[in-house]
Amino acid sequence: MEQAALKVEDLTIAYHKKPVVEDVSFEVPEGNLIGIIGPNGAGKSTLIKGILELVPKLSGDITIKGATYKSMRKSIGYVPQRESVDWDFPTNALDVVMMGRYGHLGWLKRPGKSEKQKAMECLDKVGMAEYANRQISQLSGGQQQRIFLARALAQEADIYFMDEPFVGVDAATEKAIIQLLMDLKEKGKTVLVVHHDLSTVKEYFDWTMLLNKRLMKIGPTQEVFIPEYLQETYGGRLAILPDTKSGLLLK
């Protein structure tokens, strides 16, 4: 079998006594767009943070393309939740995107012309080039989300983790973002996205992970995103109606 882009073995994370993520093991092949789906409190964000070592884990091994996570850090891109930062920070859009280059720059080196140019290219890709010098608090929610995305693009990673990139953005921005993610996939990148809107899962993701503390199912969306598994994941709390377009409509 081809080497997995990401391999997670026996990942368990607990904040206090109860585990938030329990015994999760999976592999994802390269060049896929993977949606992470599950009810509130299912540990979707925690799973990502655990993989990225942002929260301590009780157990678990992460390998990226067969190498340890630490050695592959530069090939990992991350889009945190937009609310995780204070947008009234004294900086502009271009500066934030340039932060994506810091990992490649290393200690003590200052971002220079080439970093600036790269950041501008990434801003352009998310359609935000004209806002480069805008103070970040002056941007709308959707624009801020695009800035975060541009920053992740500037990381030039092979595997991306995105924590709810579609929350609080308008339909146009959502379409623009998903188009970008599809482009990344076309280039052979792997993108994992924490996602809430079940109605768009089939349209957006070629793979789906169903998570509720434990890994319920992972695989190609048409195999995994079916009423039976969804009910299992959401504890039978979903009302599922047959729908012609997406196959699923949720009430």
Next chain:
Amino acid sequence: MNLLDIMTDPNTRWILLGTMFLGLSSGVIGSFAYLRKQSLLGDTLAHAALPGICIAFMLTGVKSTSFFLIGAALAGLAAVFLISVLTRYSKIKQDAALGIVLSSFFGFGIVMLTQIQQSEYGNQSGLDTFLFGQTASMVMSDVYMMMAVSFILIFTCTLFFKEFKLLSFDPGFAKGMGLPVVFLDYFIMMLIVAAVVIGIQAVGVVLMASLLITPAVSARYWTERLHIMVILSGIFGMLSGVSGTLISTSVNNLPTGPLIVLSATAWFFFSLLFAPKRGVLSSVWRRVSLKKNHSLEQERRKGRYTS
């Protein structure tokens, strides 16, 4: 004394130099503390320095800034450690944890201070001046120490500007990138402790936090760029040090430390009122002119229909 006398008095010149560097360095490092929403942490570290200094004095029996620095740094570390233990293993939130640690360390410090003053060294120790500061007790070596620490602080902040910036804006992203966030956290705290220690003699532990926070808050009003804010904050701190010292020497028997703090507050009010864009006056002006334009526009439209 008039201004010229003050400027030519060598002793005052030394004190001026010292408070200037103190303001500069605490303004610079304070910017990061403020942006990381750790304003109260500066206050806690300042108060926690008192028992550290007392223990250092009790152990060595001499009044030496470098020993005090070590004592304050260790006490600061202990305070920070306690805060993180309290927030991690109990349901206490950070503000409450800071409050508990601040007051208990300070209480402990006061107890020790009283002990020291009743001991054989008695009043000669002069440690009581550390509560509210006393510039008159500063000697030349203290000023050298202040200068040295300022240079180190400013040099470090310049060197690690990129890392400090990322850490202040988005620690999660910084961690994901592989920056040693916990280490940098402690590192910044140690820099704050260093600024606190050199400030204790002039401003005192009780008021020191104001020199860390107020210049940074003032600077934030004037700019939307981090590096400019840090520089401005240093300048505001420096101006506060200078103006506070000058006022206290030209008016008899006014305490320098509190005057430095009040000068910083004056600069804050100045910024609050007059800063472009963020200032109160400018936003009032913006609202008024917006309203005026709006009503003019309405008039114009009405006029068009009636004529």
